[in-house]
Amino acid sequence: MEASRSAQALLGGGGNMRRRHAINRAVEVSCWTAALLAVAVLAIVLVSIALKGAGEINLDFLTQNTSSFGVGGIGNALVGTGILIGLAALMAIPVGILIAIYTSEFAGRRSGFVIRYVLDILNGVPTIITGIFVFALLVVGHQQSGWAGAVGLAIVMLPLVARSCHEVLTLVPGHVKEAGLALGASRWRTTLSVTVPTALSGMITGALLAVARAVGETAPLLLVTSIYPDLLVTDPSQPLPNVTVTIFRYSETPDPVKHAQAWGAAFILILFVLALSIVARSLSARMRRRLGAAR
Amino acid sequence: MTTDAATAPSSLLSGQGRGLVDRFGDRALYLITLLAAILSGVILGGITYEVFKLAGSAISKFGLGFLTTSNWDPVHEQFGAAQFIYGTAVSSFGALLIATPLSIAIALFLTELAPRRSRTPIAVLVELLAGVPSVILGLWGILVLGPFLNDTVEPALHAALGWIPLFGGTYSPVGLFPAMVILTIMTVPIVSSLTREVFATVPPSAKEGALALGGTRWDMMKTTVLPYSRPGIIAAVMLGLGRAVGEAIAVTQVIGGAPGIHANIFIPAQTMASQIAAQYQGASPLNQSALGYLAVVLLILSLVFNGVARLLVRGVQRRAKVS
Numbered sequence: 001m002e003a004s005r006s007a008q009a010l011l012g013g014g015g016n017m018r019r020r021h022a023i024n025r026a027v028e029v030s031c032w033t034a035a036l037l038a039v040a041v042l043a044i045v046l047v048s049i050a051l052k053g054a055g056e057i058n059l060d061f062l063t064q065n066t067s068s069f070g071v072g073g074i075g076n077a078l079v080g081t082g083i084l085i086g087l088a089a090l091m092a093i094p095v096g097i098l099i100a101i102y103t104s105e106f107a108g109r110r111s112g113f114v115i116r117y118v119l120d121i122l123n124g125v126p127t128i129i130t131g132i133f134v135f136a137l138l139v140v141g142h143q144q145s146g147w148a149g150a151v152g153l154a155i156v157m158l159p160l161v162a163r164s165c166h167e168v169l170t171l172v173p174g175h176v177k178e179a180g181l182a183l184g185a186s187r188w189r190t191t192l193s194v195t196v197p198t199a200l201s202g203m204i205t206g207a208l209l210a211v212a213r214a215v216g217e218t219a220p221l222l223l224v225t226s227i228y229p230d231l232l233v234t235d236p237s238q239p240l241p242n243v244t245v246t247i248f249r250y251s252e253t254p255d256p257v258k259h260a261q262a263w264g265a266a267f268i269l270i271l272f273v274l275a276l277s278i279v280a281r282s283l284s285a286r287m288r289r290r291l292g293a294a295r
Numbered sequence: 296m297t298t299d300a301a302t303a304p305s306s307l308l309s310g311q312g313r314g315l316v317d318r319f320g321d322r323a324l325y326l327i328t329l330l331a332a333i334l335s336g337v338i339l340g341g342i343t344y345e346v347f348k349l350a351g352s353a354i355s356k357f358g359l360g361f362l363t364t365s366n367w368d369p370v371h372e373q374f375g376a377a378q379f380i381y382g383t384a385v386s387s388f389g390a391l392l393i394a395t396p397l398s399i400a401i402a403l404f405l406t407e408l409a410p411r412r413s414r415t416p417i418a419v420l421v422e423l424l425a426g427v428p429s430v431i432l433g434l435w436g437i438l439v440l441g442p443f444l445n446d447t448v449e450p451a452l453h454a455a456l457g458w459i460p461l462f463g464g465t466y467s468p469v470g471l472f473p474a475m476v477i478l479t480i481m482t483v484p485i486v487s488s489l490t491r492e493v494f495a496t497v498p499p500s501a502k503e504g505a506l507a508l509g510g511t512r513w514d515m516m517k518t519t520v521l522p523y524s525r526p527g528i529i530a531a532v533m534l535g536l537g538r539a540v541g542e543a544i545a546v547t548q549v550i551g552g553a554p555g556i557h558a559n560i561f562i563p564a565q566t567m568a569s570q571i572a573a574q575y576q577g578a579s580p581l582n583q584s585a586l587g588y589l590a591v592v593l594l595i596l597s598l599v600f601n602g603v604a605r606l607l608v609r610g611v612q613r614r615a616k617v618s
Contacts, residue, residue: 024511031408034400035417038487041480042424048439049431095331102328115332117605122339124534124601126541128571129346129590135575136345155338162335186317188324216428218544223575244430251434251548259438266431277426281419 046270053267056260062268066230066246071257074265076232080240084146084225085215087236088153092214093207096161097196100203103162104169105191116166123159130155131220144225146236152220157210164206168199168284171291201287208280212273218244243269346594349587356581361588367554367570369578374585376592381556382566383593386471386546387539389560390478391486395532397479398487403516405487406494418491425484433548436477441468441549444476449561463559469551471560477545482535489534489608493527494520496615530607537600541593543568567593 064073099119103112130152138148172195180190196203221242226249228239243265250262353361357374364375401421405414445468456462497520505515521528551563552573565573567589575586 020511020514024513027403027513027516028408031400031404034397035404035409035421037397038401038421038424038483039417042420042427045424045427045432045435045480048435052438095334098328098331099335101324102332106325106328107332113609115335117602118336118339120605121598121601122335122342124537124541124597125339125342126543126568126593126597128541128543128568129342129594129597132349132571132575132587132590133342133345136349137341158335158338186321188320189317191324212426216426216430218428218430219572222544222572226576244428247430247434248544248548251430251437262434263438266434269428270431273426273428274423277423 049263049266049270052260052263053265056264057267061261061264065232066241068230072230072261074243074246074261074268076230076241077243077246077265078268079232079234080146080225080228081215081242081244083234083236084149084153084221084240084242085211087146087150088157088214089207089211091150091154092157092210093161096158096207096210097165097203099158099162100165100169101191101196103166105187105195116163119159119162122155123163126219127152127156127217128219128223131223134220135223139224144227144239146225146233146238146240149221149225149240149242150236152224153214153217156217156220157214160210160213161206164209165199165203168202168206168287169195171202171288172198173291198291199287201283201290205280205284205287208276208283212276212280215276216244216269216273218248221245222248343594346587346590350584350591351587352581353584353588354591357585357588361585362592365554365556367585369574369582372579372581374582374588376567376585376589378554378556379565379567379570379589380592382471382550382564383540383568385560385564386474386478386550386566387536389471389475390482390539391532391535393475393479394482394486394535395528398483398490398531398535399521399528401483401487402490402494403520405491407512407516407520418488421484421487424480425488429481429542429545430548432477432480433545436473436545436549437469440476441473444468444473453561460558461560463557463561465559466561467551467563469549470562471550471564473549474546474564474566475560477549478539478542481542481545482539485538486531486535489531490524490528493524493531493611496527496611497523524611526607527611530604530611533600533604533607537597537604540566540596540600541568543572547572 061073062078063075065076066072066074099115103115107115134148134152134155138145138151176198177190177195180194181187185193222245225239225242226245228241230241233240247262247265247269250258250265253259353374357364361374361376362380363377365377365381366373366375367378368374405418409417445466449462449466449472452462453464453466457464501519501523502515505519506512510518546566547569550565550569552565552569553563554565557564571586571589571593575583578586
């Protein structure tokens, strides 16, 4: 029915040819405009951050602690964010890879789908709710802590790592695994010494993109590691100062000095995120080429 | 059952007394990965359980009336969510109302119109937009976008469309409208990248058929690409909505955090997610439970949006494999 109707619509009138071309032209121009608009917004956001943030960067800004009264820097927040991300990555990446091995190597059709479905839904849970969960689990009855923040970030990272590693593991050609099995290697040896290494650069891509996402995450940290002193804290059982909560807090004040510092911190954060995304993408392009050649 | 199938090849080989190590190794790897997979379900279940537990006392005290009353009074411990539900609904639907046509246009551009060599770079740039952390987008929203909207866009919209109550005569650099714009920027990359993937599954023969019948490119898109992709587009919009209703940080920064339900979208308001982010710390137990009730509503919305969207995507993927 669809086809016959469209044929009629297409062949129907000879007289409306000019109108159809005009509409076509208008649609094409709108599509170009929409794409340009999206790229322009990205450019405007990045240029704003660079213009307002780059000037803030100097040694003092990077090494001094945050300060409630004076100017200060973001040194302690950088250290805290580094610790939070490191701990979160140590939790999420191994577990995510194990999940991906299960869904790609062991799971049946149905159980594999169920687990990926759960991961997708977990990925869609608002991160502020992840924050409430971690708050109820680790902060109620105790106090805010870096550990709680790391667990929150790990929950954000887990579905991203597991899903992307699953995708690359399923890209490993069957004959590569069969070669391992045919050499007499058992299944676990084949998985760990043939399948996983073949997919390694793709898995690193997934892990890097998950880190890039988690490092900019604010909502869970706001609930579980946000009441901290303007000091260098390296003990994760204490609340850790961190970059995103600092930006959030500074953006909410009316103080132009704090605004400038928020731009400076945003500049460093976005540079880090962009660098990670670019490295991740080039790794994944390389892996696809290699697997394409192996096929 | 799956284990048997999985270990079959190695057990064949290990028939002649191959080491216990391998049999143990196969079992161990299977069990460890299975446990990890189960953990993801446990986390999702744990989140649901804890949020409902937190909301328990507010649910039993206010019942469903919580959703339709709109006074939020921590001092007298009276809580109603209507104003936040309104804020969430208007900001998210408004954002998707702008983001959906934009995203479809971008996806059409990337699959049908763009010069082949520029497709990947532009797609990557649009996806980088999704990578901008929300707190940075919020910072930009409050310090750059908000003042611009307040000085330029809002008066212009009021002058042109002021007879609609949505575009009232009071302007503010923070409010529902900036939140809508920020959420649009956040959702366009999500909606357009999924839409693009769906467009890519449209069989070339159908497109070529439309062109061969003498259709223009738009005729071709209208008669083949768009109808074929409808379920995928719906899924993409639902994923976008799931993201928009749950965004707490950037919205808190730009929405102004004021109570009340107003038709005018230019003045400050509050959403469910931003109310949680703004008030959770230092709230009294019943207040926290009321915020938990808001989280329950949000969680249900995001489960429904994401759950349905992923099922639709699966249908599209299956169809693509069959054809």
